């Protein structure tokens with residue numbers, strides 16, 4: 367037979383990559399704004415026509431590009447932002463993949479005008495569907511202007527998929543809000559179909575919020591501030607009485623980057639518990655600063671998803687910090703003296719004077735200050751040590767008929783017999799595993815030892831399990847005593863309807879899907895009632911980001927989201943049985959080496975490797 371494999375031409379590869387980076391005009395807006403910020407611009411102008419379908423233009427006064435760089439910037443993997451893989455762990459820029467411009471140029475008519483400070487004459491390049499149609503010298507101001515016209519002109523299917531101009535404008539505005547809020551020190555303006563929508567001067571974070579959301583916002587804001595060894599939290603929450611029916615004014619920024627995190631969102635909701643009306647969503651604008659090495663923004667191509675090394679600690683800190691602000695600013699109507707276990711977690715009171723409560727009733731008395739100051743120096747001391755919640759996840763797996771499936775068993779034994787010394791070693795002597803820094807499980811194998819990343823391994827196990835459930839439609843669901851009502855926007859409901867069938871396949875049972883909410887009467891065994899809202903929100907946000915092309919990718923996204931949301935996290939203590947279960951389940955998977963997000967699940971260290979260290 368003749369050879370049949372061939373390399374895809376660049377423009378085809380770029381078009382395929384574009385599918386990941388560019389979903390709609392708002393994605394172009396995000397990429398161009400981020401490039402302008404990375405170019406140290408102090409003034410950025412966004413110009414839109416027809417919901418961005420006809421034109422998206424971003425003009426900046428940043429560093430600009432030389433003629434060669436201007437041309438190179440449209441090549442795939444062309445980036446000035448990283449040079450070696452290690453740079454990924456210390457990122458201070460928004461971009462780093464070098465994919466955005468190549469992708470955009472593959473699916474639109476693009477024009478770039480750019481000039482650096484040192485040069486008098488700049489460059490003007492035109493590209494259509496990855497082909498450079500003209501390149502000239504030009505007299506242009508310092509900085510860069512990027513015009514993206516006729517998005518998806520060469521992919522009619524994608525173009526037809528775009529929503530009305532109004533809906534696309536809504537997405538663009540959301541994106542603009544996020545970027546403008548993340549960078550209050552940069553002046554932004556925004557024009558739609560010739561009219562000015564925003565003109566935001568460089569200002570403080572508070573003023574920026576007020577400029578974006580209107581003058582009345584000012585009196586609704588309550589400051590939040592806390593600094594611990596793990597994270598610095600600053601920003602504002604909206605007073606509980608201004609919580610809204612629709613979601614929208616909820617912003618997390620991690621190291622000046624807008625992020626989505628249903629998990630951290632849940633922690634803020636926890637702090638507001640009992641203060642907001644049922645069915646309303648409290649507003650917040652919270653900036654988190656963490657060590658760039660402790661945050662993985664690489665997990666999603668469009669980079670709103672992040673993974674923090676120690677999410678559990680962040681969760682606890684955030685919850686107590688927000689509570690503290692609510693208390694301190696007298697926003698809490700009745701003080702709640704019930705001890706909150708989250709207050710046992712890391713508060714750095716060392717530098718704060720301890721306020722002694724007075725005998726007379728003092729309206730500004732703050733119950734949180736009375737908590738004993740912690741003197742832990744290592745962040746890892748902070749974590750709760752209960753493994754209970756985690757074991758529960760496994761009860762589900764055990765109860766699952768798939769695990770009784772003879773094929774599955776067979777694979778599991780095969781895996782064990784090749785990698786582990788012997789079955790007995792793995793199954794009967796649980797003490798052969800131990801946990802390292804609440805992050806890794808270490809165990810012995812024939813040739814040495816294996817170090818398993820607990821969170822990624824569990825993601826893999828859950829992912830395969832969910833995918834199987836979706837395929838064979840035999841998931842076990844647990845009935846809720848009372849149906850759970852959750853409110854969603856019309857857009858969210860639409861997404862839920864689209865994925866309803868697969869949700870049922872994994873064990874969600876819907877009593878009713880209405881216009882603005884759903885009633886759920888059954889959930890997968892691995893999901894607890896209190897997690898349902900968080901899981902649903904994560905699913906909706908993932909499906910918003912990634913428009914599935916077919917039913918397989920829908921199942922895949924669903925399984926990925928569930929595995930990410932429900933997996934055991936770094937920082938959780940696992941008892942012997944849980945560790946053993948996880949090791950066995952991982953090596954019974956079809957793919958053992960990678961997490962669903964293509965990260966290694968474990969590494970092996972051979973006896974030889976160890977011997978060599980002793981030389």
Ligand code: ADP
Nearest residue numbers: 401405439445446461462463464465466467510
């Ligand atoms: P990335 O941002 O991931 O590096 P992009 O495809 O978005 O990749 O951009 C490629 C390169 O082009 C950037 O690394 C940067 O050097 C240059 N570039 C893009 N936009 C601008 C801009 N507005 N000003 C200056 N340089 C830019």
Ligand code: MG
Nearest residue numbers: 397401461466
């Ligand atoms: Mg970029």
